[in-house]
Amino acid sequence: MRVSRGVPLIAVALLALTVPGPAPAWATAARDGRCAHQQRVHVPGAEFQERACLGDLTTSGLAGTPYTDMADQAGLTAQGTRHPSGVPGTQIDGYFPDDSHFNATHGWRHDAQFVIRLPDRWNGGLVVTGAPGTRKQYATDTAISDQVLAQGYAYAATDKGNSGPDFYRDGTRPGDAVAEWNARTTQLTRAAERAVAHRYGHAPRRTYMTGISNGGYLTRWQLENHPELYDGGLDWEGALWTEGGPNLLTSLPTAVARTLGRAGDEDMHAAGFAHGSEFLWPYHEKAYWGVTQKIYRAEFDPSYDTGCPGASAGSTAEQILAPCASDAAYDYASRPASVHRAVARVALTGRIGKPLITLHGDLDALLPKAADSDVYAQMIDASGRGRLHRYYTVLGGTHVDGLYDAYPQQLRPILPCYRSAFDVLTDWVERSTQPPADHAVGRPASGNVVNSCAVNADAPGR
Numbered sequence: 001m002r003v004s005r006g007v008p009l010i011a012v013a014l015l016a017l018t019v020p021g022p023a024p025a026w027a028t029a030a031r032d033g034r035c036a037h038q039q040r041v042h043v044p045g046a047e048f049q050e051r052a053c054l055g056d057l058t059t060s061g062l063a064g065t066p067y068t069d070m071a072d073q074a075g076l077t078a079q080g081t082r083h084p085s086g087v088p089g090t091q092i093d094g095y096f097p098d099d100s101h102f103n104a105t106h107g108w109r110h111d112a113q114f115v116i117r118l119p120d121r122w123n124g125g126l127v128v129t130g131a132p133g134t135r136k137q138y139a140t141d142t143a144i145s146d147q148v149l150a151q152g153y154a155y156a157a158t159d160k161g162n163s164g165p166d167f168y169r170d171g172t173r174p175g176d177a178v179a180e181w182n183a184r185t186t187q188l189t190r191a192a193e194r195a196v197a198h199r200y201g202h203a204p205r206r207t208y209m210t211g212i213s214n215g216g217y218l219t220r221w222q223l224e225n226h227p228e229l230y231d232g233g234l235d236w237e238g239a240l241w242t243e244g245g246p247n248l249l250t251s252l253p254t255a256v257a258r259t260l261g262r263a264g265d266e267d268m269h270a271a272g273f274a275h276g277s278e279f280l281w282p283y284h285e286k287a288y289w290g291v292t293q294k295i296y297r298a299e300f301d302p303s304y305d306t307g308c309p310g311a312s313a314g315s316t317a318e319q320i321l322a323p324c325a326s327d328a329a330y331d332y333a334s335r336p337a338s339v340h341r342a343v344a345r346v347a348l349t350g351r352i353g354k355p356l357i358t359l360h361g362d363l364d365a366l367l368p369k370a371a372d373s374d375v376y377a378q379m380i381d382a383s384g385r386g387r388l389h390r391y392y393t394v395l396g397g398t399h400v401d402g403l404y405d406a407y408p409q410q411l412r413p414i415l416p417c418y419r420s421a422f423d424v425l426t427d428w429v430e431r432s433t434q435p436p437a438d439h440a441v442g443r444p445a446s447g448n449v450v451n452s453c454a455v456n457a458d459a460p461g462r
Contacts (some may be wrong), residue, residue: 001101001111001161001180020179037368038090041199043116043191048108048263049094056459057117058146060085067091069105069138076132076143076212078413080450082149083142084425087094088120092195096187100170102163103136105228111163113137116156117145118199123152124206125426126196128189128230130160130181132213134167134295140212143401146420148239158184160214165291165311165320168299174342177299178241182225182346185209185218189229203284206430210234210422213399215369217241220348220356220376227353232429235358236418237367237399238376243344245369249300249332252293256287257328259285273373279410280365280398288366288399290323297330301339304330350379357390357425359455361397361414369393377438392421392455393440404450417453424455 043049043288056062060083062068098112105113109357115137127148131139136159145155162170170177180296189207197203209230216238223233241247249439254271257279259264269275291311298310307313332339360373367373377391396412398404405412427433436456443449 001098001176005253015159018438031123035205038199038236041092041118041195042390043092043094043114043195045096045187045191046094046114047097048110049092052091052093053089054091054158054209055088056085057087057089057119057149058085059083059142060146066106067093068141069136070142072135073142075400076139077415078401078404078450080115081142081401081413081415082451083146085146087119087149089117089149090199091115092118094428096184096191098161102167102170103159105136105138105163112161112184112187113159114156114191116195117149118154118196118431119149119152121152122154122200124205125153126156126157126192126207127153128185128192128207128209129187129211130158130215130218131163132211132215134164134214135159138161140215143212143415143418144210148422153208154192154196157189158188160218165295168295168302168310168441171313172278174302174339178346181214181218181220182221185222185259186226186229189222189226203392206231206276206359206426208232208234208422208425210236211238212236214239216358217348220334220352221346223262223352223354224349226317230354232425233352233357234418234422234425235356235373236414237360237364237369238358239262239367239371239374241343242375242379243347245339246298246375247332247333247343248292248367249330249343249453251368251371252289252296253327253330253332255284255289256293256323256330258274259289260325260328262328272368273365274362274368275367276372277365277398278365280403283342283403284365288323289323290327292366293327293330294324297327300342301335302374314456319398348376348379350376350381350383350385352385352388354382355388355425355428356380357392357421357428359392359394359397359414359418359421361394361412362440363396363398363400366399390424390435391438392417392436394453395440396421412449416449416451417441417455420455 096112100111161184216235219233219235239298305326314320397414401413
């Protein structure tokens with residue numbers, strides 16, 4: 001991990017497209033004259049970058065090309081989700097100086113990778129995000145990039161400086177890897193704003209921070225620590241880290257204990273997992289709870305069980321995802337002060353400095369809202385910043401929209417509500433239109449639940 005500021009540009013590589021016969025739609029834009037003036041656009045501080053002038057910056061045009069990674073987006077959106085297309089512009093891929101090598105995208109094996117997309121028809125704004133979970137820079141192309149590009153925003157995303165289930169190995173002391181996530185997001189925001197100015201002749205008039213899960217955590221942290229960089233933020237079920245709890249290390253041990261037959265439903269409910277979410281628990285036992293507890297415990301408390309440090313304790317997918325037996329008894333409150341200090345380095349305070357909207361599904365079975373966004377909303381209120389915050393609970397929403405396809409009668413995707421909430425945020429910031437008060441967004445009795453949602457005070461289930 002090495003976060004640099006003000007590093008001079010070391011290399012600029014222009015991507016040459018050699019396409020025999022008729023060019024595919026995503027490449028045709030490189031043949032016309034409008035691309036010539038974009039060759040001087042660059043990202044300050046990048047160690048390496050390459051530019052491409054493309055006919056469509058959305059996943060409709062980029063799927064199957066080197067300019068996105070559909071596999072890294074798997075499970076985040078529901079099948080049947082409609083996505084905009086036909087947004088020509090320039091894409092810049094590259095990386096900032098770093099000494100870790102988890103991200104093998106493009107064969108670079110270099111972390112701190114980013115993507116910046118600059119639409120030809122720009123509305124004057126910039127949207128910044130960081131990867132959810134342990135994914136990489138293209139993870140939210142379908143969920144976030146497509147829509148904001150179609151609205152005319154420039155878009156920038158970072159891999160957070162480390163990725164994959166062994167991300168906790170980055171850095172030299174507990175908490176370093178997560179602390180880098182925040183630094184990389186700040187770094188990219190500053191660089192992207194300058195790249196936008198190079199492209200369009202002036203800096204963004206508005207910059208928004210947003211993200212899903214760990215990207216939601218980044219949104220919260222940025223608005224608390226660097227509000228001068230942003231005009232507002234949209235937090236989609238961000239992870240909560242507080243020094244004294246709650247945090248992932250206070251809720252997940254109960255889930256691990258249940259996986260191992262050492263805890264019952266009543267214990268899960270006491271830990272914050274919602275009544276009614278039980279049908280999701282078997283899936284999370286296999287896919288989320290064990291590995292998530294292992295990797296964050298290894299990040300903040302590496303001495304707890306050196307025989308089962310994290311994902312590296314397994315060599316197969318089943319072994320990596322399986323829980324460590326010792327984690328069923330993990331008690332964050334009783335761990336040494338050094339563990340709490342490590343969490344404190346990245347902890348949230350609720351002291352946001354710009355408008356923030358939070359969305360959270362009531363059936364989230366990884367980050368239960370009772371132990372997460374409910375608490376964060378209380379922290380914001382306690383800090384005297386409640387006027388800057390709106391909190392909408394999406395009834396039937398869970399942590400990843402892809403689960404809707406398996407449980408269409410019990411779940412609803414959050415993405416359409418996220419898109420609606422983004423419009424509410426921009427109206428709040430740019431037109432001083434007061435957003436609806438905190439409320440629950442009910443599942444409509446009819447209509448296209450995959451592609452529509454009204455985040456307003458009259459929504460069913462208020």
